[in-house]
Amino acid sequence: MIPLATTFLPAAFYGCAAVARQEWRHYIGRFWQPLLPVAALPLAGAQAIELAGRSLLITQATGQGVQVFVNRCPHRGVAFLPEKAGARPCRKLICPYHGWTYGLDGRLLAAAREADYGDGFDRRAWDLEPVPCQVVAGMIWIALGREPLPLEQQLDLVLEEAQPLLEQPRVVLGRHRQTLACNWKIAHDNTLDDYHVAIAHPATLHREQGPVRLYRHRLGGYANLLATPWPSSASGTAEFLTFGLPPWNHLLLWPDGRLAVISFVPQSLTSCQLELWLLGEACWLPQADRLLQELRSFLAEDQALVESAQQGYATLDASGDASFRPGPPHRLEQRILHHQGLYTSLMPH
Numbered sequence: 001m002i003p004l005a006t007t008f009l010p011a012a013f014y015g016c017a018a019v020a021r022q023e024w025r026h027y028i029g030r031f032w033q034p035l036l037p038v039a040a041l042p043l044a045g046a047q048a049i050e051l052a053g054r055s056l057l058i059t060q061a062t063g064q065g066v067q068v069f070v071n072r073c074p075h076r077g078v079a080f081l082p083e084k085a086g087a088r089p090c091r092k093l094i095c096p097y098h099g100w101t102y103g104l105d106g107r108l109l110a111a112a113r114e115a116d117y118g119d120g121f122d123r124r125a126w127d128l129e130p131v132p133c134q135v136v137a138g139m140i141w142i143a144l145g146r147e148p149l150p151l152e153q154q155l156d157l158v159l160e161e162a163q164p165l166l167e168q169p170r171v172v173l174g175r176h177r178q179t180l181a182c183n184w185k186i187a188h189d190n191t192l193d194d195y196h197v198a199i200a201h202p203a204t205l206h207r208e209q210g211p212v213r214l215y216r217h218r219l220g221g222y223a224n225l226l227a228t229p230w231p232s233s234a235s236g237t238a239e240f241l242t243f244g245l246p247p248w249n250h251l252l253l254w255p256d257g258r259l260a261v262i263s264f265v266p267q268s269l270t271s272c273q274l275e276l277w278l279l280g281e282a283c284w285l286p287q288a289d290r291l292l293q294e295l296r297s298f299l300a301e302d303q304a305l306v307e308s309a310q311q312g313y314a315t316l317d318a319s320g321d322a323s324f325r326p327g328p329p330h331r332l333e334q335r336i337l338h339h340q341g342l343y344t345s346l347m348p349h
């Protein structure tokens, strides 16, 4: 069991380029990242996605399932598709530079004027570079580093509490992405923070989560959980589950099967990309815009707070060091301490 942090992570960890490099090597690289719902892909086709400065290509082909590759042609490094092309039905990938043509399984099918390469040219030596991927909860997850821990471990509490609900079929109800002007850890801390909800989201998330005295918390090896009665006015045993999981992800799971996946992917020391996917049964489609808007309302309330906290954390003293000393953690901030205990245990000392 990872020890809970007893104090908040010092402000110096939020604005230092050397720390950010170590995060990738020691912390972020251990984990898996939800990238895209399988339901967003054509049955045979591809989609490009940018994630933390990497361009990835996700393919699906009948009988071959989903695969993820580095979106970079082995010949001269050009991308096969731009992200703005969206999900594109196709049977092969043709490089726009010199026309090398790949199957959706990443194998080179043909190079333009291939005969001129001579006998030494072997197509089998020029596969696309694969990225480890798995499908869980209808989402495609990719490994962010070379030696990720098993995804089931990262999802420990999620699988324990919600596995049957997790695997039910879902369609995409909505997607939202935007840049937040804060370090990813400030956005992640905020979404693990069960102390602020009643104060900062009285008419949005707080209505969904209900009275603070009914909060149920669990802390796993990697994931943590806030469970609240659902619907908050009834006395049933169903719960709305809010999971936090490393490196910067949140899964919100309603008893009716709706699933929101929220990530805060680092862009720079002072910015991150908020990624939100909302999935659910097809019967929710007529209400999809409203449901997405409800989530965006509380995320907009959070945007103002995290961007303000960024200013507070980034203020330097006369000697150029972070001047902010965070206050004492409250009991309702234990999920932040849980995450920061994990973060600290993986970072070099």
Ligand code: FES
Residues within 6 Å of the ligand: 073, 074, 075, 076, 077, 078, 095, 096, 097, 098, 099, 100
């Ligand atoms: S870079 Fe792709 S074929 Fe040349």
Ligand SMILES: [Fe+2]
Residues within 6 Å of the ligand: 190, 191, 196, 197, 200, 201, 298, 301, 302
């Ligand atoms: Fe919030």
